[in-house]
Amino acid sequence: MKIYEKAPAKINLMLDVLHKRNDGYHEVEMIMTMVDLSDRLTMSELPRDTIIISSQAGYIPLDEKNLAFQAARLIKERYNVSRGVHIHLDKHIPVAAGLAGGSSDAAAALRGLNRLWKLGISDAELRALGAELGSDVPFCITGGTALASGRGELLKPLPNPPQCxxxxxxxxxxxxxxxxxxxxxxxxxxxxxxxxxxxxxxxxxxxxxxxxxxxxxxxxxxxxxxxxxxxxxxxxxxxxxxxxxxxxxxxxxxxxxxxxxxxxxxxxxxxxxxxxxxxxxxxx
Ligand SMILES: C[C@](O)(CO)[C@H](O)COP(=O)(O)OP(=O)(O)OC[C@H]1O[C@@H](n2ccc(N)nc2=O)[C@H](O)[C@@H]1O
Ligand SMILES: Nc1ncnc2c1ncn2[C@@H]1O[C@H](COP(=O)(O)OP(=O)(O)OP(=O)(O)O)[C@@H](O)[C@H]1O
The missing domain is CATH 3.30.70.890 (GHMP kinase, C-terminal domain)
Incomplete structure (x- = not known):
C-alpha cells in the first residue's frame, strides 16, 4: 500500500520574540500561513522493520538526520509499530530557507504514517508528537493560518488572509x-x-x-x-x-x-x- 501527502511551505506574516526562556528557546508570537509550494511524500510499506528515506534532491540528509526519518522513528516507538516504511521525498521547497521545508516533511510523514498504519491518532496528538521534532512542526500538521505562541507550538487557528x-x-x-x-x-x-x-x-x-x-x-x-x-x-x-x-x-x-x-x-x-x-x- 502507498500513501501520498503534500508538505507545503509556510511563511511568517509576523514574528515577534518576547523573551528568552530558561530552556534556551525563545517565547514567540507569530502568524503563519501556507503557500502553494510543496514537497510531495510517498510512503510505501516495506516487508521488513526498517525506515528508508530517498529523495531526488542531492542536498538533504537521507539518514536519521532527516526530519521525516525522525517522524517515522518517533511514531513507531510511541505506538509500538514494528513495520517498515520507505518514504520518498520529492523536494520542491528550498532547504534551510526559512520556509519550514523539513518541518513540513516531518508533519506530512506523521499524517501519512497515521493513515498508512491505521493508528487513529488525533490531530492534537499528532501536533504534540510534532512538537518533539521541532517548533514549526505542530503548525505544519494542521496548516491553514494560525497565531503561534509559546516556542511556536501553541496554536490559535485564524481565517486565511485575502488571496494574493x-x-x-x-x-x-x-x-x-x-x-x-x-x-x-x-x-x-x-x-x-x-x-x-x-x-x-x-x-x-x-x-x-x-x-x-x-x-x-x-x-x-x-x-x-x-x-x-x-x-x-x-x-x-x-x-x-x-x-x-x-x-x-x-x-x-x-x-x-x-x-x-x-x-x-x-x-x-x-x-x-x-x-x-x-x-x-x-x-x-
Ligand atoms: C524561525 C521559525 O522557523 C519561524 O517559524 C521557528 O521559530 C523555528 O522553528 P524550527 O526551525 O522548527 O525550530 P527548532 O528546530 O525547534 O529549533 C531550532 C533552534 O532555534 C532556536 N529556537 C527555536 C524556536 C524558538 N521559539 N526559540 C528558539 O530559540 C533554538 O536554539 C533551537 O535549537
Ligand atoms: N526533510 C528535510 N528537508 C529539508 N531539510 C532537512 C530535512 N530533514 C532534515 N533537514 C535538514 O534541516 C536543516 C534545515 O532545513 P529546512 O529546510 O527545514 O530549514 P528551514 O526552512 O529554515 O526551517 P525553519 O523555517 O523551520 O527554520 C537543513 O540543514 C537540512 O539538512
Whole structure:
C-alpha cells in the first residue's frame, strides 16, 4: 500500500520574540500561513522493520538526520509499530530557507504514517508528537493560518488572509535558525510587530492592512549577517511588491502582490540576479 501527502511551505506574516526562556528557546508570537509550494511524500510499506528515506534532491540528509526519518522513528516507538516504511521525498521547497521545508516533511510523514498504519491518532496528538521534532512542526500538521505562541507550538487557528500572489526569493546562502535566535537580544528590540493588528487585518480581509502590518524581529539579525537579504528586500519593494518581509529566520524574502499583472515584472526582475525565485499563491 502507498500513501501520498503534500508538505507545503509556510511563511511568517509576523514574528515577534518576547523573551528568552530558561530552556534556551525563545517565547514567540507569530502568524503563519501556507503557500502553494510543496514537497510531495510517498510512503510505501516495506516487508521488513526498517525506515528508508530517498529523495531526488542531492542536498538533504537521507539518514536519521532527516526530519521525516525522525517522524517515522518517533511514531513507531510511541505506538509500538514494528513495520517498515520507505518514504520518498520529492523536494520542491528550498532547504534551510526559512520556509519550514523539513518541518513540513516531518508533519506530512506523521499524517501519512497515521493513515498508512491505521493508528487513529488525533490531530492534537499528532501536533504534540510534532512538537518533539521541532517548533514549526505542530503548525505544519494542521496548516491553514494560525497565531503561534509559546516556542511556536501553541496554536490559535485564524481565517486565511485575502488571496494574493506570493513571490519568494532565496539568496544562495544557508542560514542557521539556532544561530539567528542565538543572536537576538530580546530586551533590546525597539519595534515589536503586532500580532493583534495582523489578526485584525486578516479578520477584516484587508490586503492593504496585512501588507502594512508585516514585521519580523529576526530580520534585524539576519540582515546584519547577510546584507544580500536586505538588498533582495529593497529590490522587491522597488519592483513593486505591495508588502515585503523575510520569512522565519531567513534568508528567503517574500513579496505579497495583489495584481497578477505585476507578477511577471517582479519575478523577472529578481531572476536577473537571484536563481531561486518562485511565484505562487497562498494556500487557502
Ligand atoms: C524561525 C521559525 O522557523 C519561524 O517559524 C521557528 O521559530 C523555528 O522553528 P524550527 O526551525 O522548527 O525550530 P527548532 O528546530 O525547534 O529549533 C531550532 C533552534 O532555534 C532556536 N529556537 C527555536 C524556536 C524558538 N521559539 N526559540 C528558539 O530559540 C533554538 O536554539 C533551537 O535549537
Ligand atoms: N526533510 C528535510 N528537508 C529539508 N531539510 C532537512 C530535512 N530533514 C532534515 N533537514 C535538514 O534541516 C536543516 C534545515 O532545513 P529546512 O529546510 O527545514 O530549514 P528551514 O526552512 O529554515 O526551517 P525553519 O523555517 O523551520 O527554520 C537543513 O540543514 C537540512 O539538512
Amino acid at each position: 500572489w506570493v513571490i519568494l526569493a532565496k539568496p544562495p546562502i544557508n542560514v542557521s535558525t539556532a544561530e539567528v535566535y542565538g543572536r537576538v537580544k530580546a530586551d533590546q528590540i525597539t519595534r515589536h510587530p503586532s500580532a493583534q493588528q495582523m489578526e485584525s487585518a486578516i479578520r477584516n480581509a484587508s490586503f492593504t492592512e496585512v501588507c502594512s502590518t508585516l514585521g519580523n524581529v529576526l530580520e534585524e539579525v539576519t540582515l546584519k549577517l547577510y546584507p544580500e537579504v536586505e538588498h533582495l528586500k529593497n529590490s522587491m519593494i522597488r519592483l513593486g511588491a505591495d508588502g515585503v518581509l523575510m520569512s522565519g529566520s531567513g534568508p528567503t524574502v517574500f513579496g505579497l502582490v495583489s495584481k497578477e499583472a505585476k507578477v511577471p515584472r517582479i519575478y523577472n526582475g529578481l531572476r536577473g540576479f537571484c536563481k531561486d525565485v518562485y511565484a505562487v499563491r497562498l494556500l487557502t
